[in-house]
Amino acid sequence: MQQFTTVFIDIDNTLWWFSRNSELALETTFRLMGCNTWCKSYQVFHDHYEHYNHELWQLYNQGGVKKEVLEVKRFEQALEASNYCCDDVDELATAMNSCYLDQLVKNHHLLPGAVELLQYLHDKGYQINVISNGFKGVQERKLADGGMNRYITHVVLSEDCGITKPRPGIYDYAMKLCGAQPQDIVMIGDDPTTDIAGALAAGWHTIYFNLSGVPCPTAHHTVTSLLEIKNLL
Numbered sequence: 001m002q003q004f005t006t007v008f009i010d011i012d013n014t015l016w017w018f019s020r021n022s023e024l025a026l027e028t029t030f031r032l033m034g035c036n037t038w039c040k041s042y043q044v045f046h047d048h049y050e051h052y053n054h055e056l057w058q059l060y061n062q063g064g065v066k067k068e069v070l071e072v073k074r075f076e077q078a079l080e081a082s083n084y085c086c087d088d089v090d091e092l093a094t095a096m097n098s099c100y101l102d103q104l105v106k107n108h109h110l111l112p113g114a115v116e117l118l119q120y121l122h123d124k125g126y127q128i129n130v131i132s133n134g135f136k137g138v139q140e141r142k143l144a145d146g147g148m149n150r151y152i153t154h155v156v157l158s159e160d161c162g163i164t165k166p167r168p169g170i171y172d173y174a175m176k177l178c179g180a181q182p183q184d185i186v187m188i189g190d191d192p193t194t195d196i197a198g199a200l201a202a203g204w205h206t207i208y209f210n211l212s213g214v215p216c217p218t219a220h221h222t223v224t225s226l227l228e229i230k231n232l233l
Ligand SMILES: [Mg+2]
Pocket: 010, 011, 012, 013, 014, 189, 190, 191
C-alpha cells in the first residue's frame, strides 16, 4: 500500500452507529408523542418512515431538497402513510422531528472498534478528518459525546461548504482545508455512492466499510469490520 498522510472518515454508520441509535430514537419518539394511541403498529410507522427518509436523503445528497423540508417531510409522509388523519399533521411532524433529533444524540452507540481505530491511526501519525452530509449541530454532538473529537483535525460538513457528497465541490473544499493532494488521501466510508464513488472521482484512495452487505467492487479495499483497517494503514 502506498504512503498516505491524511484520512477522511464518514461519520454515520462508519464511526457512529447511526442505524442502531436511530432505531432507538424513533421508537422513543413514537411513544413520547403518543402515536401508539392512534397507530396500532410501531413497525408499520417505522417502515414508512424508513422508506420516506431514505428517499428524501437521496434527494438531499443530490441537492434536490433543503434540510428543513427533509426533516419535517419524512415524518409528515410517514404519518400520512400510517393513516394519521387529523389536520395538524404539519405540527405533529415538526414536533416529532425535534423529539427524534433530541433522542438521536442521547444514544451513543459507536461501531465496534471505532475509537480503537482512531487511536491507531492517530498513533501512526495520520491526520484524521471527518466528512459528512449530516446536520451540523447533530454531527458535532455525536463526535463530542462519542469521545472522538480529540483525534480529529478537520470536521468537513456539507452544511458548512454548501455542497453534499458525492458532488465534487466538497472534496475540493476538504483538500483545500487540509492542504493535501489526492494521492495523499484515503477515504473510509460505508456508502458506495456518497463515500466511495465521490472520493474515487476526486482521485482519493478508498476503503469501503461494508456494514449493509451491499458490495462495492469499485472501492480499492473492502472491510467488514473497522479493525481490519489496521491491516491496510
Ligand atoms: Mg455513512
